[in-house]
Amino acid sequence: MTTQPEGGQPRLQLNGPVPDFKAKTTHGEIQLSTWQKDKWVILFSHPADFTPVCTTEFVAFANLKAEMAKRNVALLGNSIDSVYSHIAWVRSIKANFDADVDFPIIADLDMKVAQAYGMIHEASSDTAAIRAVFFIDPKRNLRAMIYYPLNVGRNFDEIVRVVDALQTVDANGVACPANWRPGDKVIVPPPLTTAAAAERVNSKEFEVTDWYFSKKSL
Numbered sequence: 001m002t003t004q005p006e007g008g009q010p011r012l013q014l015n016g017p018v019p020d021f022k023a024k025t026t027h028g029e030i031q032l033s034t035w036q037k038d039k040w041v042i043l044f045s046h047p048a049d050f051t052p053v054c055t056t057e058f059v060a061f062a063n064l065k066a067e068m069a070k071r072n073v074a075l076l077g078n079s080i081d082s083v084y085s086h087i088a089w090v091r092s093i094k095a096n097f098d099a100d101v102d103f104p105i106i107a108d109l110d111m112k113v114a115q116a117y118g119m120i121h122e123a124s125s126d127t128a129a130i131r132a133v134f135f136i137d138p139k140r141n142l143r144a145m146i147y148y149p150l151n152v153g154r155n156f157d158e159i160v161r162v163v164d165a166l167q168t169v170d171a172n173g174v175a176c177p178a179n180w181r182p183g184d185k186v187i188v189p190p191p192l193t194t195a196a197a198a199e200r201v202n203s204k205e206f207e208v209t210d211w212y213f214s215k216k217s218l
Contacts, residue, residue: 012118018043018134018142019116025076025104026086032076033140040073040163041136044154045119045129049081049089053153055097057131058089060156062099071163072138075103079129080114083107124150135162137170172218185215 012018022031032041044061046054061075068075079086086105093099106113108129114120119129131148143166148154165176168186175187190212191197197211206214 027104047128059099077105188214
């Protein structure tokens, strides 16, 4: 469950379940729990259709289609605009930037999704969502989230890197160090007993700096 802070919006917790919802989108009505179909989901919000920074971001998301498909990731956009506005904007992006936005965009006019996910930050705007990115695993648990202000576009290399890191730690039971990218060495979980710590410092299996800090290649 999500917790409810004093301000009224839910507080999502990393590794906790995300709220399910049913919403109108540019691909018809969807319900997250049935639409997801064992995929990872990147749910992201943008402040408004037909705005310059958001347009650059949607072009970037559209151009990531093949890379996201390789990673079993589905994209789902959201803003407090009508489905007609979304459709017109998608068509404009295709006409002006030759980018196919073929993922659904939620028409969140009643702000139900934005409120459920804490996308409305009143210090920034009470009528537009901030640039939030939620990384949701196939079990519908929130694994990471990134927030950007209204006037700064997202770093899409970092979005892909986070997906790669999350899928790597899940598959291998390891951790990823700072600035990790696919192909880099990963962190081996530290030992939990003094005997295991003594054994670790003499390990030939890992690149050991100290008993608590070891790396390996995958």
